Amino acid sequence: MNILHLSAAKNWGGGENHIEQLCLELKKIDRNSENTILCVRNAAFHNKIKNSSLQVESAPLKIKMDLRYAVKIIEVCKKRKIDLLHIHDTTALTLAVMATKLGDLPPFVLSKKTSFPIKDRSRTLYKYNHENIKRIFCVSKETQRIASKKIEDLAKLTTIYHGTSLDKKNSQYKNLRLEFEIPGDKIIVGTIANHIRAKNLDTWIDMIDSLVNQKKIYDFHFVLIGSHTNRTPDYINKLEKLGLQKHVNIAGFIENASALIPQFDISLLTSQSEGVPQFIYESFYHKVPVVSTNVGGIPEIIEDGFNGMLSNPYEPQSLADKLIALSQDKVLRNKFTERSYKKLIENFTTRKMAEQTLAEYKKVLYGTNGTGN
Template structure:
């Protein structure tokens, strides 16, 4: 079996990161040969080069659709590809064009990570219901649901949950790196988020929640950290300053989060849309209690009161109440951390994902 994974993304988003994780997990399988096709200026291409992975690149310029289409055709013919696994919408456009000139025995698979609404219009119904697409792999049931009005044949939809290296995260310890960097006192509690600074992640609600927590924290010393970068960074800093939080919220930019997560006392996620972010699993594995909005697939793993706490989207009042409950009640905090860790260890570790993807690929040959 020969698989060509195709992405048109230049940044390293969660979908491509997980695609590469699956690529590495299945390399040991002698009956599967995998390749990756990505833009020549992408972060993924640099990773593949450093790891000496089996990969190809194409030029993502003004002729990007044609370049990707011809690259797919050439690689499929040269390597006798059996499965064309597409990892984003733009790459799907090129693949559907390429398939008109390729062997009809090639199986087309699409992965979908985001739960952003798909407009119910003819071109989208044609594209996602195309008869050449055998399956659409979703990272949560919430992602499956966005196809309700787009795809009639729901049997083509399948959910395979993402996974992480649970042991790697669980073995990390707190070295107080943030406390040292920002000169925080040892008793300072940290409420953190890891997110791109975009509208989807709604850091404005994170800031609103921080303001309420600060006002109601009493004798507790609490600070807030946002790890990540994005186009809204300057606006968010201005918003935090306008809410008198200049000395309370730290925007760190991109960081190696695995070393910083153990320092969080609460992971606070305020997104308005999500497929099901890896950061939830990472917090679970790091034994950090999670408080989150009910965005997308998050309630599929964050069970309110058991593996974390949930609040309606943009509800900073409830979010702040849940965070304070964790900070002030160690029994609740320990219970949530323990339940969440058992969940991620059982259902979202790399061995589970390897078995799931291997079984899936074998089922379609």
């Protein structure tokens, strides 16, 4: 069974981590399958994996509908005798559908990794309901519910949660307190999020403003790790106007950033839209308590008041209050982290994710029971 994974992402994020971890786990559990990743040449994902043990192909992608990438899909399918295409983002889906106009392709499976609704446009509906797509893997039940509104054949939809690897984690020797000169008495609140609309970093800033300028609470220091975008200058200007610079550090992209999570006292997410963030799984693994918005699939893995704290999106005051409450209750923090770790081990590992994905591959290629009978 030869699988070609398509990624058209140019940054590194949770979706790209998912592809890498899935392919590594599939290598362990099924020696009869070959997994190849086709990614954007010289983009962050390509640079991360091109010298790894994974099989990697690359193609240029200057515009979203770059014909060279579509042609490369066909070339790799022929060269590696691909049986199944696993598509990992919407741009890759567009390019795969384009490629069907240029040559015959094997069946598709598609990963739906966000809770964004499928837009009610003819071209978008066409590609999401393309006849080559045999399965759509939704990252959460909420993602599946939202997708079901625009997918014609609901039997194609299934939920496969992502997870984290239980293998030994990469060591990260960067000391955040030394690097950013954070006083020892400050509570480090860490966020790993690229500077994109879905992460809603305006609410992150408004929450800090609520704590510092309105409540006059100076106990926290906030560290934001993630790739900069064209939104970054506006975030920095807003922090400066509110006089919050000394309370935050915007670290930009850091490779293997999850290895820094053990230095966080609390993990924080202020997103307005999510699938299920890898950052939360990694915080569970490292036993760091989480305060988050209750968007996408997050309420499926965090129960408010049981193994973390949740707030509605766009409510900085509520997030601030929950952060204060959690920081003042060590017993509660310990309960949250132990419950979250147990939940992770039982439900959200990359091994379980890979086993479920492999079972779906076999259903598509060989029939319901994966044997061809």
